[in-house]
Each structure stands twice: as structure tokens, then as C-alpha cells.
Amino acid sequence: MRKIILLIVLFITANSIHAHDCHKQLVKCPIDNTEIEFCVVTGSIAYGNYTDFQQQVDMDDFYEGQIKSCPKCHFSGYYYDFSALYNEKEKKDVLEILSKYNDVKIDDAKECEIAGTIKEFFKEANDKIANCYLIGSYVLKKKSKKAVYRKELQKKAAYFLIKAVNNQEYADQAETIAINYLIAEMYRRTGDFKNALKYYDEVLTSKKITAWLEEMTPIQKELAKGKDDTNDI
Numbered sequence: 001m002r003k004i005i006l007l008i009v010l011f012i013t014a015n016s017i018h019a020h021d022c023h024k025q026l027v028k029c030p031i032d033n034t035e036i037e038f039c040v041v042t043g044s045i046a047y048g049n050y051t052d053f054q055q056q057v058d059m060d061d062f063y064e065g066q067i068k069s070c071p072k073c074h075f076s077g078y079y080y081d082f083s084a085l086y087n088e089k090e091k092k093d094v095l096e097i098l099s100k101y102n103d104v105k106i107d108d109a110k111e112c113e114i115a116g117t118i119k120e121f122f123k124e125a126n127d128k129i130a131n132c133y134l135i136g137s138y139v140l141k142k143k144s145k146k147a148v149y150r151k152e153l154q155k156k157a158a159y160f161l162i163k164a165v166n167n168q169e170y171a172d173q174a175e176t177i178a179i180n181y182l183i184a185e186m187y188r189r190t191g192d193f194k195n196a197l198k199y200y201d202e203v204l205t206s207k208k209i210t211a212w213l214e215e216m217t218p219i220q221k222e223l224a225k226g227k228d229d230t231n232d233i
């Protein structure tokens with residue numbers, strides 16, 4: 001998950017990330033040993049950015065490929081999550097969580113939800129949990145028919161980002177300010193304009209605000225004032 005945060009930090013400091021390659025890697029499901037193929041991206045040329053920190057990457061399925069599911073049991077996570085070692089009790093616990101998804105269509109967004117749910121169960125860092133839901137919302141960005149589900153994931157992302165800030169999970173103040181901006185965006189995009197304005201103000205009154213946030217936050221704050229929950233940019 002540091003990778004995603006790294007992406008965010010890179011994004012704040014620069015508008016592009018260079019070097020790209022996708023290496024196919026086979027991993028085994030930690031629950032039932034089913035093989036799953038990951039396309040591990042070591043970097044990707046990115047150009048521009050969205051206001052919710054999503055990179056515009058030169059790979060159509062960049063975010064879809066970040067989190068994957070075992071086709072057999074639906075265990076879901078990042079590439080590194082598949083190297084987790086679970087004892088029998090933990091495997092049973094995970095299978096119980098996964099049983100809720102037996103009759104559910106597993107798509108890319110659902111994989112992110114499951115990954116976040118497993119991380120919640122194991123009480124991983126709130127930031128890591130939040131990012132699963134955030135990526136799920138990125139996957140649904142262009143799918144207007146799934147707006148209700150997308151908002152559900154964004155609300156979960158905001159909830160865990162707030163917990164992460166309160167838990168001091170971020171390296172420094174600059175990162176915390178950026179996360180506060182992201183929280184504001186999650187609230188605005190889900191139509192909770194009151195909380196969005198609270199977090200935009202939190203960013204704007206921060207002494208260590210970066211130039212990009214100083215420029216972007218007032219623009220986004222105006223959207224919230226106008227009760228605009230657009231999720232397109």
C-alpha cells in the first residue's frame with residue numbers, strides 16, 4: 001500500500017511518473033493455493049491527474065490490475081497480499097468473510113471491496129484499508145450506472161482515511177494535508193457537502209499547504225458550496 005501512497009506523494013510533487021513495464025507474475029492464493037497471474041507494474045508513464053489523486057496512466061486497466069481475486073475462493077488483495085501466511089484458524093476466518101460473496105458477481109470493484117474487508121478483519125493500517133476502497137472507486141469512475149456503489153466505497157475510504165489521520169499513520173504534515181484534501185473530495189463526491197467544506201477549510205488553514213493544493217482546494221471548495229458532487233475529474 002505504500003506504493004499507492006507513494007503514487008500520491010509523487011503526484012503531489014510532480015505531474016508525471018516515468019519508466020514503465022508490466023511483469024507477469026504467478027502467485028498462489030494463500031487460502032487454497034490456486035494460481036493467479038498478476039501483471040506487476042514497476043512504474044508507469046502517467047500524465048496529468050484527477051482531482052481525487054487518480055493517475056491517468058497509460059494502461060487502461062492499471063487500477064483494475066492492482067487488486068485481484070482468487071477465482072476459486074475470491075480471496076482478494078494486492079500482489080504482496082498473496083504471499084501472506086495464514087494459520088488454519090485465520091484461513092477459516094477468511095473463508096467465513098468470503099462466504100458472504102458466494103452468490104455475488106465478483107468484478108474489479110468487488111475485488112477491491114473484498115480486499116478492504118479482509119484488511120479490516122486483520123486490523124491492518126487504516127490507510128491500507130482506505131486505499132482498497134479508494135481504488136474500487138477509481139475502477140467505477142466512468143461507470144455512471146454504478147454511482148451508488150461507487151459512493152459507498154468512497155464513504156468507506158473517507159471513514160478509514162480519517163481514522164488513519166487520527167492514528168497518525170502518515171509520514172509528515174504535507175502528506176496529512178494531502179489526505180485531508182482527499183477526505184474532502186470523498187465527502188464532496190458522495191454529496192456530504194458540510195463535511196467536505198470542513199475538510200477543505202482544514203487544508204486551506206494548514207501552514208504547510210503545497211502550491212498544488214493551495215491552487216486546487218479553493219476550486220474544489222466552490223464546487224462543494226454549489227452542492228456539486230461531480231466525480232468526473
Ligand SMILES: [Zn+2]
Nearest residue numbers: 029032070073
Ligand atoms: Zn483461493
